[in-house]
Amino acid sequence: MKSQKLNRMTPYVFMAPAVIIMGLALLYPLAYMIYGSFRAWDPSQNISETEFVGLKNYITLFFDPAFRESLSVTLTFAFAVVTAELAIGVGLALLLDRNIRGMSVLRTLFILPMMIAPVVVGLMWRYMYHPTVGTINRTLKSMGLEGVDWLGQHALLSVIIADIWQWTPFIFILSLAALQSLPRSALEAAKIDGATGWQQIRYIKLPLMMPVLIVTGLLRLIDAFKVLEVILVMTEGGPGLSTEIIALRISRTATEFRELGVAAAMSNYLLILLLILTLGMFVITRLQEARAARQARQIQEED
């Protein structure tokens, strides 16, 4: 009887170290943040000395125009960069999915931007965008065109361009890997049936790549919501609040405004937003899979 009980316990004993590590490393900080978001918390205070304020931090944020503007900037930024990066990254992958001489060198060159530290990327673009000594305006002026006030009048567009430059390679490399692992038989069958290059992309390559693209897009989306350093270095959130994405506002709230409770509440809003997006993506993928399975069943039944 006793040994039976012990036997039943065995899997839990084996799982225990992982559960403990997971609890300590993941759940404890998360719980700490959630707990902190219900308190008026100054960084000089120990959390036990802080005052419980209920949902006040969340309510204040909900009605705070600056936070709402940040949220809207974050959404615009994230969706713009992910859409552009997906379009360019997948496009490049489709173009370069062939045997070209020196392909491996090209591929390495393409992924260089994402290996550069974000602060360096920020600094590099900031100087390239510089109104007088920046490469971009100097080139424009040498071509007889007017210089553009990149970080003043077009700040959000400028940070979007920098992010696209840095992260398109991520989509490119994963799309290329997905493309190269597609079943050759399907493509050959399409060719035999006389499908044009565009038809192959539209009806075979893209649908087969879709699961990878969804995950890649989701990963980039999550990352785009949290981008901080590049924008901090390039614009510090300005002009006005035009490039102040939520991650930057969280950092300023914690360090400049010294309101850790509000910063924690803001992080939780971000977390909820990302959870909704992830769940949404998950549901879409599930629906697509179910539809594909249904179609497959129908085809089988028709046969």
Place this chain on the structure above:
Amino acid sequence: MLTKLKRMALGASTALTMTSAAIAGPYDAYEGTTLVVNFPAQPHYNAVMKILPEFTKETGIEVEVDQLPYLKMRERQTLELGQDEGDYDLIAYVVFSKADYVYADQLENLARYFMNPKLADPSYDADDLIDGYVYNIGFAGGNKGYLQGKTGSLFGMPYGSETSVLGYRKDIFEKHGLSVPETYAEMLDIACKIPQLEPGMGGLSSRAASGHHAAHAFLLHLAPLGGRIFDDAWNPIVNNKAGVQAANALKKIIDCGPEGAASFGFGEALGSFLNGDTAMFLDTTVVAGQIDDASKSKVVGKVGWAMHPEGVRRGSQTGGFGIGIPKNAENKEAAFLLMQWLTSKTGDKLVALAGGNPSRFSTHADADVNAKFPHMATFGEALKHADPDWRPIIPVWGKINADLGTTLSKVLTEGLDVQVALDGVAERTRGVMEEAGYYTWQ
């Protein structure tokens, strides 16, 4: 006879030992102590690093320096000061940290050290310290809670403090027969004349980037033009006539400034002056060293210095750093000795000669210092008008400052009306102050 001689010798040596014990140096008890201090990586503190070996040689007290980027310092100090026993014996703090540290009871009141005859050097001459700096950086609990006054007390010493001065291109001014501006009207007039006289050159370099930079630039003009953020009852008055004038002055400076001036942070503003793209620079004194450094500057020898122009009054900024002893420090007395040595007449002169910012009037007037840095006399004169209240030092200032800076950035880049912008700031500031309890007595 021999025994007598021996006895006399013994007596003499005992007396000598006793006398030497009685006149033991003030540092003897702390010899061998190692102090851990937290300083920023900044021109003044780079100069301090050069003079610290002198302190160790003189006192036998070792100093271990944890030098951090100044924006990182606050985060580290918040963690350190909150512990029961901290790692730091002495910290340099940015002026706006004063309110938080003192309010959280994390800095030592310096009275008990200056009262201790074994520690306080009678020749220290505290009256020689620059008043504005001491009140701005060291005092708390006086007028408005953060200034000097009958209820105030000293919690830190100014060290690496700065004020604002006007740098101008002597060659450009001479070429066009311009005289150095004494007043705001003259300065703004010249700032907008320069782009016409010297095509491609901006009038005055100023910070303007969203947030802290824009707020700082606005505050530089607010005090001389007669404005304040709050009245004596903490009502926001930033949107009054003087506030609007200050914001308009900033807008004019940016409009007549170099290309892209609206997105300049401090680095870009200084960079454009060093690069010869602007004719004037109105900001901190800390840049003087870089302007005369040929490896960084294209305008070596071409820059003259004048006092921050006068509006309805004189009022240059007070900022920079102070040094204080954390409540949880391990070697408080030795830390005080280091603090006293650094800010003494000798220490102040040494650091000034090494390229730092002196904290004493006498150092600014010192012949050796002026021989090496001829601008020091002008800076000393400017310091007499340093305004300790040019910016409120209250715990909620960070939030108000950020709002002010982002709103002004909208004025500069998006054409938001000045009055509307400042009315918005005043209204939101009132909300912040209300929540922080500043209207409890109204």
